Each structure stands twice: as C-alpha cells, then as structure tokens.
Amino acid sequence: xxxxxxxxxxxxxxxxxxxxxxxxxxxxxxxxxxxxxxxxxxxxxxxxxxxxxxxxxxxxxxxxxxxxxxxxxxxxxxxxxxxxx
Amino acid sequence: xxxxxxxxxxxxxxxxxxxxxxxxxxxxxxxxxxxxxxxxxxxxxxxxxxxxxxxxxxxxxxxxxxxxxxxxxxxxxxxxxxxxxxxxxxxxxxxxxxxxxxxxxxxxxxxxxxxxxxxxxxxxxxxxxxxxxxxxxxxxxxxxxxxxxxxxxxxxxxxxxxxxxxxxxxxxxxxxxxxxxxxxxxxxxxxxxxxxxxxxxxxxxxxxxxxxxxxxxxxxxxxxxxxxxx
Numbered sequence: 001x002x003x004x005x006x007x008x009x010x011x012x013x014x015x016x017x018x019x020x021x022x023x024x025x026x027x028x029x030x031x032x033x034x035x036x037x038x039x040x041x042x043x044x045x046x047x048x049x050x051x052x053x054x055x056x057x058x059x060x061x062x063x064x065x066x067x068x069x070x071x072x073x074x075x076x077x078x079x080x081x082x083x084x085x
Numbered sequence: 086x087x088x089x090x091x092x093x094x095x096x097x098x099x100x101x102x103x104x105x106x107x108x109x110x111x112x113x114x115x116x117x118x119x120x121x122x123x124x125x126x127x128x129x130x131x132x133x134x135x136x137x138x139x140x141x142x143x144x145x146x147x148x149x150x151x152x153x154x155x156x157x158x159x160x161x162x163x164x165x166x167x168x169x170x171x172x173x174x175x176x177x178x179x180x181x182x183x184x185x186x187x188x189x190x191x192x193x194x195x196x197x198x199x200x201x202x203x204x205x206x207x208x209x210x211x212x213x214x215x216x217x218x219x220x221x222x223x224x225x226x227x228x229x230x231x232x233x234x235x236x237x238x239x240x241x242x243x244x245x246x247x248x249x250x251x252x253x254x255x256x257x258x259x260x261x262x263x264x265x266x267x268x269x270x271x272x273x274x275x276x277x278x279x280x281x282x283x284x285x286x287x288x289x290x291x292x293x294x295x296x297x298x299x300x301x302x303x304x305x306x307x308x309x310x311x312x313x314x315x
Contacts, residue, residue, distance in 0.1 A: 017188075017231075019267075020193065068147075073186040073233070073234065
C-alpha cells in the first residue's frame with residue numbers, strides 16, 4: 001500500500017445561480033476585467049489516502065464524492081491531481 | 086400523540102420545537118440524541134433547525150449519516166410523519182428523503198426576518214387545519230435556504246401537489262420581492278410523493294403563540310394531531 005494525495009475540485013453546477021461567483025464576476029468587471037464571462041466558486045479538497053495504486057486511490061475518492069463530498073443535485077466534481085504523498 | 090425531536094450536535098431549535106408540541110399543542114414529546122438507535126415509539130419525528138456539525142461541507146451533509154437517521158428513514162418508509170424545519174429540511178434533502186437541495190441565499194446574507202407563505206398542495210397530514218391559499222406569517226432564519234432542483238423535478242413537485250408552502254406577499258402574491266433567498270419558483274416547503282415527509286425553511290415552531298408574534302404555525306401541528314390522533 002502507498003500513500004497518495006488526491007485533489008478534488010467541487011463547483012456549483014452550471015446553470016444554477018452561484019451568488020458568490022456572480023459577485024466576483026461583477027467586481028472583476030468593475031476593475032476593468034470585462035472579458036470575464038463567468039466565475040464559479042466551489043471547494044478544493046486535498047485528501048491523503050492509502051491505496052494499492054493511484055488508480056485505486058481515485059476510485060475510492062470518486063466513491064467519497066458520490067456519497068458525501070459533493071451534492072449530486074447541485075455540484076460537479078473533478079479529480080484534478082493524484083500524486084504520491 | 087408522541088413527538089420525537091432529534092438533537093444533532095449544533096441543533097438550536099430543538100427546545101422551541103419541544104415547547105410548541107408540548108406546551109402549546111398539549112402532546113407528549115421526547116428528546117432523541119443523534120446517536121440513538123431507537124425512536125421510542127414516537128408517532129412523529131421532528132428534525133429541528135440549527136447548524137448540525139457546524140454546517141461543515143454543506144448544511145446537513147454530515148448529519149445525514151448520524152445513527153438516528155437510519156431510524157428516521159425507516160419511520161418515513163412506514164408512512165409515518167417526519168418534519169424537517171430549516172436545518173432539518175437541509176438534512177432531509179441530503180438524505181434523499183426529499184428531492185432537491187438548499188443552496189446559499191441568492192443575496193449572500195443570512196436572512197432573519199418574518200415572511201408570508203401561501204398554503205398550497207395536497208398534504209392533509211400537515212395542512213388539513215389550513216385553508217388552501219391561506220396566507221401565513223412565520224419567521225425565517227437561514228443562510229442556505231435557496232431551494233434548487235432541476236426543471237423536471239420542480240415540474241413533478243408542482244404537478245403532484247408536493248409544493249406546500251410558497252413565499253408570497255401579504256396579499257398572497259408570489260413576487261420576487263417576497264422571496265427571501267431566491268428559492269426556485271418561490272418554494273418554501275415541500276413534501277415527498279407519499280405526503281408524509283415535510284421539509285420547510287420557515288419556522289412553524291416559532292409561530293405558535295401570540296407572544297411570539299404569530300400563531301400561524303400551530304395548525305400545522307394540529308393537522309398532525311387530527312391525522313395521527315391524540
């Protein structure tokens with residue numbers, strides 16, 4: 001067994017109002033960054049897990065996302081990196 | 086009739102709910118701890134408001150896995166009544182006993198205020214003591230009360246009469262101004278398809294006597310009494 005560090009992005013689903021994201025988009029526009037068309041604000045989780053392989057670590061983190069870490073009604077998640085911890 | 090009121094770490098409306106159903110409704114009630122495995126023969130279970138587990142991750146996300154929730158699920162599956170108020174509503178959605186989710190208020194602020202609600206839907210267990218279309222006045226106090234679901238789910242909720250309370254103005258009109266959190270279609274409370282599980286963001290247990298500013302919450306509990314029997 002090895003230790004892996006798995007990073008997950010969880011963001012509000014497109015199409016659902018993200019009031020924090022909208023406030024940030026508006027602020028960026030006010031600062032002249034008028035080319036920003038959308039901002040989604042979510043969570044970034046870094047999990048240290050033990051697993052046989054990087055692939056197995058990702059399988060287990062996917063199960064965690066489905067069961068607890070993300071809300072399937074309102075959020076999308078993506079494993080963005082898996083490295084040896 | 087015997088109520089069971091579940092206390093999670095961080096619940097803060099459990100005592101209010103106890104007061105409503107004992108002192109005001111005149112029924113018996115027991116306090117249930119989230120680690121309990123037994124609902125002690127209660128007829129109705131209430132998941133009260135508060136900030137279970139500090140709202141860590143998402144409101145209700147961790148409370149959903151408390152041991153007592155297995156008993157709440159079994160109680161609901163038997164067709165027995167369950168009420169989730171505020172954080173309790175969030176827990177019921179996270180548990181998939183109710184569809185949809187409660188998201189951060191559209192205005193980003195915690196809203197602590199009085200709202201008007203219009204009674205709708207077809208859930209006699211909770212509504213028989215109200216008139217359809219009646220306008221109620223109740224308090225809200227939440228930061229994550231914006232009900233959200235996909236369009237198919239919203240259409241099904243409305244089609245089945247599962248939308249039981251909508252935010253409205255004093256005249257009963259559904260307007261954007263009367264919606265405190267941006268809830269889709271102004272939804273303040275829903276039931277499951279069977280009509281025995283109710284979730285709502287406003288606080289009926291804080292509107293059960295004139296001293297509190299409203300008695301409009303009491304008929305909800307009286308409806309249950311009429312259904313279950315004393």
